[in-house]
Each structure stands twice: as C-alpha cells, then as structure tokens.
Amino acid sequence: MDRPLSRQSRQQARQRAITEAVMAEGAIRIEQLADRFGISVMTVHRDLDELEGRGLLRKDRGVATAMSTALVESSDVYRSSRQLAEKEALARAALELIEPGQAIILDDSTTTLHLVPLLHTKTPLTVITNTLPIMEQLKGTRGITLLSVGGQFYNWCSAFMGRMAVEAFASLRADVLVMSTSAITDDIAFHQTLETVDVKRAMFESASTRILLADHTKFDKRALHAMLPLSEFDAVVVDADTDRAHVDRLRKRGVKVLVARKAPREARS
Template identity: 75%
Template sequence: MAPETGASRQERQTDRRNAITEAVMTAGSIRITELAERFEISTMTVHRDLDELESRGLLRKNRGVATALSTVLVESSDVYRASRELPAKRALAAAALDFIEPGQAIMLDDSTTTLHLVPHLHEKRPLTVITNTLTVMNELRSVTGITLLGLGGQYYNWCSAYMGRITTAAIAGLRADVLVMSTSAITDGVAFHQTMETVDVKRAMFDAASKRILLADHTKFDKRALHAMQPLADFDAVIVDAATDKRHVADLRQSGVNVVIAPRSRAAG
C-alpha cells in the first residue's frame, strides 16, 4: 500500500471534522467519548478536532461534551460552508470562468463558492490573482503562470482569511480587472453578510475592480444576514444555479440585474 501523503491526511482530517460538525449540530450536544467511538478515533484526536472547531465558532467543548452553537457565526465558518451545496457551487464557479481572460488581474474573496474556481484558473493563465484568503494562497502558491498577491492583515481563523484596516488599505492601492465573490444572503435585491469586517473587505474589493461578478446559489435567497454590502444591480453579472426559484430570477431581472443561470450540466464537473 502506498504511503499516505500530507495532502491526503489533511483531506481526511477535513472530512472528519466536517462529519463531527454535522453530528454535533444534528444532536445539539454529544459526549466526546461517543464521538470517538462513532468515528473510530482516539479521544485525544477528538479533543484536537473539537479545539479547532471551537476556535472557528462552530461549537463549544465543556466537561466531556461538545455542544453546537446556535449562532449565525456557525453558518459563516468556512468549515461549515465548505460542505454545503457542492454541485451548485461547482456550477457557479464553472460559469464564472467565462468572465476571466488570460493576462487579467482577478480578485477572489474568502467565499467557499469562489474556492471552487481556483482549480480551473490554470486554464486562463497567465493570471494575477489577488486574495485575502489563506486557503486560496495555499492552493495557488506553486502554480506556474499565476502571479499571487496575498493581502495581509488580521487573520480570522473562522473564515481562513485576513481582514481589517490593513487589508482594506492594501486593496485600496490596487486595481483588478475582475472581482469574483459570493455572499451570505440576499434580501430585497441586496447582498448581505453577517460581520462588518467581511463587508468592509468585500466592499473595498468591489471598489477596486473594473468588472464585478457575484456568485449566489439558490439557498442565499432564503437566508438573512445583518449587514448590507451592495445592491445586486451594481454587479456586472450575478450568477445563480439552475435550482434558483424562477420568481427570484424574474424579480432580479425586473430590477435591472444581469442574471446568468449556470447550466446544471456544469455541476457534475
């Protein structure tokens, strides 16, 4: 049997932590010993996983019990978001690739939807990629033909991204050809996010890009978040998946939004 690589170990760890998150959120609370038995791992490994998940605001660990947090921060965590609506996110990312041309400088936000665009960027090389997301930086740091500009600042573990005044100041000094971003929620034709730090960075990216592309799967129309970021009509294109309610699509188009529906067939890629 071939030895397990660091990448495969990391993937297995990520999958396990996603599964633990699901188990705790489904049960509300669950004993750590039960998690160890269910996933056939040591209690020490469970504690390490729970410590990481707790640091990302997904749950709380206390007296041998893991408890889910009933807060909107749970849905903001990249660990939670990464496993949601995968076919739709892949379809949206594939459709977004049509808006990118070789030689451009593109800006990517911290969304897990945009992350699905990253493996396809080699098709558009040469590119300059600007991002505040550590996950994207790690994916692209050794890709030939891609110049990577990493935006620093205060690191937020729950979203694996840099945000704050240092980040927005760095963005203000740049100009990108295309911004590809997603949103937490859509209400009354406006993109919303749960934290002001997130809004500040995305708004700075929006202002620094010539063309702005928003990716929004159908679930975003059923969610609510606290802070308004930008009206959808201000984006050059809003890409939605084929499962989006036709009523939402019609309302957006009536409001002057350029809506692009990602083909279902692309979701399988």
C-alpha cells in the same frame, strides 16, 4: 477513478461532520463522538481543540457544545460542504467571464474556492486574495502571479480582514472581482459579520468588473449586515435551481443574471 482522500481532506471532512453533529444535538459527550466516527478519544480532542480555536464549538468537561449558529454558518468548515454541485456549476460559469492577462480578486467564499482549480486554463493571470486556502492552492502555480493581502487573521473563515486588508485593497485596481454572499434579501447581498462586509466592499471598489456568485439557497437565508445591492454588480451568476421568479424580477430591474448550467457528471467525478 476517484483519487484517495489526503490526510488533510479526511480531517476536514471529519471536522465538518463533527461540527454538524454537535450543531444538530446541541451538545455531545466526547466518548460518543469517538464511537460515532470510529476514531480515538485523543483524535476527537485534537479536532475539538481546533474547532474551538476557530470559534465553532466549545469543549468543556468532556462535552462538545455548539456555538452561535450564525458564526458556524459563516465558517469555511461549515460552508465548504454545502451545495457542492451548484458551487461547481457557478465556478465554471464564472470562468467564462475571465480572460488571460487579467488581474482578478477572489474573496473568502467557498463558492469562489471552486473556481481556483480551473484558473490554470486562463493563464497568465494575477490573482489577488485575502484567503489562506486560495493562497495555499495557487502558490507555485505556473502562469499565476499571486498577490496576498494581509491583516488580522480570522480562524473561522481562514482569511485576513480588518483595517489593513481594507486599506490594501483600496490601493489596488483589478480587472475582475469574483465574490459570493451569505444571503440575499430584497435583492441586496447580506453577510453575518461586519468585518467581512467591510473587506468585500473594499474589493468591490477596487475592481472594474464585479461578478457575484449565488446559489439558490442564498435567496432563502437571512443575515444581519447589508453589503451591496445586486443591481451594482456587472453580472450575477445563479444556479439552475434558482426560482425563476427571482431571475425574472432581477432582470426586469436591469440586473444581468446568468444561469449556470449544471456541471456534466464526468466533471464532478
């Protein structure tokens, strides 16, 4: 039986829907959003204030306007609603590469976030992250030692980044890094923002084993900043819908590619 959604979950789902609606149309009047989603104008104002604070939308004179597509697509509000089944399959495959007693680094990707609820099966673990939603989910979890990395907080991705975060990761040595990427071009992982690239590279250098999770859509996307060649990862985990040509090409280049099985239906309910 499905559990009822919490107030926070309903709010997040509504804000994702509002963001996507405004992105699709460019601009929508606040009264129209209230009618479309069956909520009060006051609730729309509160949602838009939060989304504007995260740099995703602009609210002006009763109209909500879309911001930069690249920034919106980088945001956790947008990313968390995409490729859910694929992300779950990738997370379950990554779980098999983690052993009890290890120290693991988790990045700010929504793909990695799907791994978090599964980690209790691998305790004891030390989890190191710069990502607020992961901290909130894992705090107080029995068998998990949680190390948070600070720095400048970025609303659009709910993560701490900047020089402080980079230096903090540089001072650590972990067993495993699990991370994702925004896009893959010429078999190189890319991201839209340089701040994210800097932190993820620092994470990469701090871990003995590096695992990249990438659903099939990453091969069709583009981003501005090169992060790391896929050949430098110890394992690249892709979902079952990834074009076989990508898998074969990467394997010929010596990349260890693991194809995640689709999660059983009961696991997704």
